[in-house]
Amino acid sequence: MAYQLPPLPYAKDALAPHISANTLDFHYGKHHNAYVTNLNNLLGDDSRSLEQVMKDTAKDASKAGVFNNAAQVWNHTFYWHSMKPNGGGAPAGAIADKIKSDFGSFDKFTEEFKAAGATQFGSGWAWLVLDGGKLKVTKTGNAGCPLTDGATPILTMDVWEHAYYLDYQNRRPDYIATFLEHLVNWDFANENLAKA
Ligand code: MN
16 A cells, blocks of 8 residues: 555645745645655555554664654644644634643743744754643654654644745744744644544
């Protein structure tokens, strides 16, 4: 079974002006697609789920190429759903209550999430995860994914340069602020929390 590039959950221009169609042409159409192609080239015919491939290879240095491509396929799909047109702002529903109880306030969550994205040196990801029943902010380098450490991803933000360079150049903090103010998809966070 070949691994597939999942469809984007919105049109390529739907996140503009915050993330341009040009960025999504490259980021989804070239980068995400290349991870799928690389994974298929590395694995050939393989019936495992993407999650199983990630768990089977995460701790095995000799399988780093497979892990990196599998996790980048998974992380990007999760990232597209972590955003929506007219997203951003304060959450509602169960995720809002749990953020307040686990972080103290929404502002405190925002501060931690911004810091995680800004301080991830080089390429990587900032995450909101459920870990041991509590919401936490975490970050991973390169293709790292909290799934393989036993946590449940709730939201993610890509901080690889390819995620923002065409629109923000070197201004990663501006991209992070825009993600939180205009893009983050709290409906998706509520769905993930309900399933966890
Ligand atoms: Mn990316």
